[in-house]
Amino acid sequence: MYLAKIYVSHKKSILDPQGEAIKSALHRLNYNDVNSITQGKYFITKLDSQSKSDADQTVRSICKDLLVNQNMETYQYELKEV
Amino acid sequence: MRFAVISFPGSNCDRDLYYAIVDSLGEQADLISYTSTDLSKYDTIxxxxxxxxxxxxxxxxxxxxAPAMKSVKAFAASGRPVIGICNGFQILTEAGLLPGTLQHNTNISFISEWEPLEVVNNKTPFTNQYQVNQKIKLPIAHGDGNYYCDDDTLKSLKQNHQIVFKYRNNPNGSVDDIAGIVNRKGNVLGMMPHPERATEKILGGQDGLTLFQSILNSIKVRSLS
Known part of the structure; x- marks a missing residue:
């Protein structure tokens, strides 16, 4: 079995309204050293794939089909055998 | 003329749309399930x-x-009119029937207001009864209405006259004040404002009814030609 941890976040070029709101809340709490913050999504999935390369392909495919809106989001992932 | 209104789990403007078609416009409509796949008897989705x-x-x-969406894609490909309003617009962009994405409003608030709009393109099946540059007023009610597309997409939207409605006082951060767009072929419309909530004076305005009358007009013209 394989374990994938997938991180989805706003593309850097696109304003992240939630991240901006969190940043200004933190500044109101006097965390003035917070320069930027981005809110994203984190998915953990277990895969019954036959090989690591199959699992890798599935992860890329589910990101493209559903988990990520590639117009405005970007993603990275970690994959390991468990 | 028969309209289909597709109800998804969590849709909440489906009955408003049904009311707008049947009671305000005086045409036939069916509320159909997101599991329906036969759209053959409808003129507009x-x-x-x-x-x-x-x-x-x-x-x-x-x-x-959802099962109905495959049929909606085929219906759209046949050139017949499809409209997505608010969450419907979001579904059409996610399904790839319209370019771009709707993301969180820049002020992250849910906005429910009557918004002044401008009809940018009146040469569509959805706007032919408006004047070009006509100022109208429709309600919006959304948290994710901030239209985003990249520069190349915006350029092609402009070149192909796909921008149909614009906000006059951009409430949500949308690129180029975009409130509604059509696909390249012009038969799929997505818009955040709610025309179905503006079909009778008692509701606060009738500018939405003109949109449904435009569809009626375009289908009649098409069937005559």
Missing amino acids: LIPGGFSYGDYLRSGAIAKF
């Missing part, structure tokens, strides 16, 4: 607002896989 699948993951992201 309406995808209502609401929170399909609870807006889980992203607004419209799960609804794009």
Whole structure:
């Protein structure tokens, strides 16, 4: 079995309204050293794939089909055998 | 003329749309399930607002896989009119029937207001009864209405006259004040404002009724030609 941890976040070029709101809340709490913050999504999935390369392909495919809106989001992932 | 209104789990403007067609416009409509796949007896498909699948993951992201959506794609490919309003617009972008994405409003608030708009393109099946540059007023009610597309997409939207409605006082951060667009072929419309909530004076305005009358007009003209 394989374990994938997938991180989805706003593309850097696109304003992240939630991240901006969190940043200004933190500044109101006097965390003035917070320069930027981005809110994203984190998915953990277990895969019954036959090989690591199959699992890798599935992860890329589910990101493209559903988990990520590639117009405005970007993603990275970690994959390991468990 | 028969309209289909597709109800998804979590849709909440489906009955408003049904009312607008049957009671205000005086035409026939059916509320149909997201599991329906036979759209053959309809002239126009309406995808209502609401929170399909609870807006889980992203607004419209799960609804794009509903069984009815395959048929909606085929219906759109045949050139017949499809409209997505609010969550319906979000579903159409997620399904790839319209370019761009609707993301969180820049002020992250849910906005429910009457908004002044401008009709930018009146040469569509949805706007032919408006004047070009006509100032109208429609309600908006959304948290994710901030239209985003990249520069190349915006350029092609402009070149092909796909921008149909613009906000006059951009409430949500949308690129180029965009409130509604059509696909390249011009038969699929997505818009955040709610025309179905503006079909009678007692509701606060009738500018939405003109949109439905435009569809009626375009279908009649098409069937005569």
